[in-house]
């Protein structure tokens with residue numbers, strides 16, 4: 001039985017609470033960025049693309065969280081998102097949500113296991 005494809009993100013201890021790792025990948029055959037972060041002890045990931053104007057969440061600041069550490073926040077115009085569901089909490093992109101990316105954490109570390117995501121080198125031009 002073939003092993004499920006997965007993409008290495010980082011060691012477990014590199015992903016502290018309210019910290020994130022940004023990784024360049026191919027998402028649905030397009031170059032893309034994914035943010036993997038820890039929130040309330042849980043490892044979560046989204047495509048790094050704001051629902052408002054498709055900017056990276058960390059485009060203006062080196063963080064994806066707001067000052068409280070309780071919400072994700074796009075640094076372009078300040079749209080906030082629920083870290084667990086990815087749902088927008090802001091009027092400027094009401095009803096929108098971030099694209100969730102499947103991740104796995106085990107004793108080896110943190111991995112992207114989403115079948116839509118491939119290593120960036122895998123894109124054919």
Ligand code: FES
Nearest residue numbers: 050052074077079
């Ligand atoms: S691009 Fe993210 S809030 Fe406008």
